[in-house]
Amino acid sequence: MASAFVAGSDRPEKTVIRAGFMPLTDCASLVMASVLGLDDKYGIKLELARQHSWSGMRDRLLQGEIDAAHVLYGLLYGVENGIGTAPTRMAALMNLSRNGQAITLSRALAHARVTDLDSLAAAMRKSARRFTFAHTFPTGNHAMFLYYWLAAGGIDPVRDAQVVTVPPSQMAENLAAGHMDGFCAGEPWSARAQMDGSGYTVATSQDIWHDHPGKALGTTAAFADAHPHACRALVAAVLEAGRWLDASEEHRDAAAEILSSPAYVNADRRAIAARLHGEYDDGLGRRWLDPDPVRFFADGDANFPYLSDGMWFMTQHRRWGLLRHDVDYAAVAARVNRVDLYRDAAALAGVPVPTDLMRRSVLMDGKVWDGTNPDGYISSFPIRRPALAGA
DSSP states (O other): OOOOOSSGGGGGEEEEEEEEEEESSSGGHHHHHTTTTHHHHTTEEEEEEEEOOOOHHHHHHHHSSSEEEEEEEEHHHHHTTTTTSOOOOOEEEEEBBBSSSSEEHHHHEEEEEOSSSSHHHHHHOOSSSOOEESOOTSHHHEEEEEEHHHHHHHHHHHTTTEEOOOGGHHHHHHHHHTSSEEEEEEETTHHHHHHHSEEEEEEEEEHHTTTTEEEEEEEHHHHHHHHHHHHHHHHHHHHHHHHHHHHHHHHHHHHHHHTSEEEEEEHHHHHHHHHTEEEEEEEOEEEEESOOOSSSOOGGTTTTHHHHHHHHHHHHHTTTTTOOSSHHHHHHHHOOOOOOOOHHHHHHHHHOOSOOOOEEETTTTSOOOOOSOHHHHHTTOOSSSSHHHHH
């Protein structure tokens, strides 16, 4: 395959890119960029490294053991702002996906007739014990979606529940062992819990925030600054892979087969394929075809690093007291989200680019988020940390 870079100043500064990924369905575009040889097209070679936890991924990225990663959007912003670690300048090169995560509750709760958020809230109010819920990383997407969902039902996730961190691939087995009442994680681990009977899907992440950002393709700012052409090549290759994934059901079937192997997700192909296609079974008898399942491309709109997406995670970090000081949300997002690199890469791959850096979203509680008033948005939530509530 002929390289998109022929010679000169646009040649990648580094041709072998070590990229970390977690065993999750939404690593698909990174994996397929390698499997389909799209990396070669842009003059680079992807060396994929399977990781076991998000904290391990973060540490290897910061130590330079990997160059880039399939990573939680919220994790990048947590590191940028020094939450749980020394602050380090980070770079979000693109969004890898949207939608396709889920909240799962235990089969024991189904037996107690807990089938939705309202009945969960009622059961928690009546119980003498604190329910335990798991997410995958303290500042990550799943923690923020879980907190948002619980709070929308009147449950303070910090005061009213015990929250623990568990690697995504260990969620289903810990639920089956009775170590938790529920979890929020990426697929196929919610589907796995539903298939093995240990849990049921009570909400999808697209129920919480329609067309929410998924994982990011992230790196350190130092790496992006030193290797801009390599980053553009990487983004262009992954964009092409996302376009391939969204092009047909047959392509998603092929991807499910590849992802199911021990080298990647190491899970039942059926669990991966069903929700890749938007085919949901909640484990309680409801089956549906979701019109808004995981997307890897959506004509490029799923990939654009909107500043408002990064800002939203910071508003939730501030809401829950993880971010302990006010920041200039727009300025931080403009620094982290490398829109300039993305635009160049999109031009290489022939992908359209939105003109606006912000987008408007309506979340499950009817609140509108468009990035225009972060402080007002945070203060509008009745459930948030006391320091932010004026107590």
